Amino acid sequence: MEQPTLPQEPQHEYETAVYVYQSNVDEDVLLTGLDQTYLLLANKIYILGSDYEPASLSTLTCATNGGKTVELETRTAQALYEMLQEMEADGVSDLAVTSGYRSYSYQVSLNNYYLNLEASGISADAYRHFGAAYIKTNYTDKGLSALSAKDAEAVVRSYSAEPGKSEHQTxxxxxxxxxxxxxxxxxxxxxxxxxLSENAYKFGFILRYPKGKEGVTGYTYEPWHYRFVGREAATDIYYRGLTLEEYLGASQT
Ligand SMILES: [Zn+2]
Incomplete structure (x- = not known):
């Protein structure tokens, strides 16, 4: 068995990039140096404790899905604001935030909600996860119309992270x-x-779960999920085509 590797010192081999804006971007909020706060790794291996919460949170003032209240770590919220201003100045305005910070206790209640939902019947997600043959043999042929607790949990795990294992808690x-x-x-x-594919890194954001990197991140491709790491790390990660795990020398495989 391979020994787990210790996170390595990040390297800085990217060329000096020039950032040109159309709006009045506040550069200062995009620069974090290599502050560990913004390089925090949270995944299925590096699990956050139930007491972990960001040092400071701000409520977003940008467009949110259905006008709901979304919170983010304060500097992340500021960097997002700068990014969306620039995006709009570039003529792209069809975008809203649907999820940001999620507390551990919220994840627990969400998890319980999904478990109850899946155990109360046989959902489309259950068919997708197990396949029709499995459902027929183990449920419909036996006259059962609801999943067992064990199977319900397997279905929930296919679309929702266990409490502590979601990056949204950061x-x-x-x-x-x-x-x-x-x-x-x-x-x-x-x-x-x-x-976003062309510009997010300039504002300190990375595409967190890229296509083809499932074995490294532990998550399937999520084109909608962006993570703030600060301008320096984001530029490095972007130019070198890395994931956060690879950048920190903490691959899961
Ligand atoms: Zn997400």
């Missing part, structure tokens, strides 16, 4: 939606995604 990441795309792969066909 307050450093957001999920975006547009008027045409929710939290599905279709998000990659939006104008906003094209803009």
């Amino acid at each position: 307050g450093l990441c957001i999920d975006f939606v547009t008027s045409t795309a929710g939290l599905t792969e279709a998000f990659e066909n939006t104008e906003a995604f094209a803009w």
Whole structure:
């Protein structure tokens, strides 16, 4: 068995990039140096404690899905604001935030809600997860119309992180939606995604779960999920085509 590798000192080999803006961007909020606060790794291996919460939280003033209240770590919220101002100055405005900071206790209640939901019947997600043959043999043929607790949990794990294992508890990441795309792969066909792919790193954000890196991040491709790491690290990660795990020398494989 391979020994777990210690996180390495991040390297800085990227060329000096020039950032040109159309709006009045406050550069200071994008620069964090390599502050560990913004390089915090939270995934299925590096699990956050139930008492972890961001040092300071701010309520977003930008567009949110259905006008709901979304909170983020304060500097992350400021950097997001700067990024969205620039995006709008570039003529892209169809984008809203649907999720930011989620507390541990919220994740616990969400998890319980999903477990109860899946155990109360056989959902489309259950069919997708187990396949029709499994459902027929183990449930419908036996006259059962609801999943067992064990199977319900397996289905929930396929679409929702266990409490402590969601990056949203850090307050450093957001999920975006547009008027045409929710939290599905279709998000990659939006104008906003094209803009983010080219520009997010300039504002300190990275695409957290890229396509083809599932074995490294532990998550399937999520074109809508962006993570703030600060301008320096984001630029490095962008130019070197890395994930946060690889950047920190903490791959899960
Ligand atoms: Zn997310």
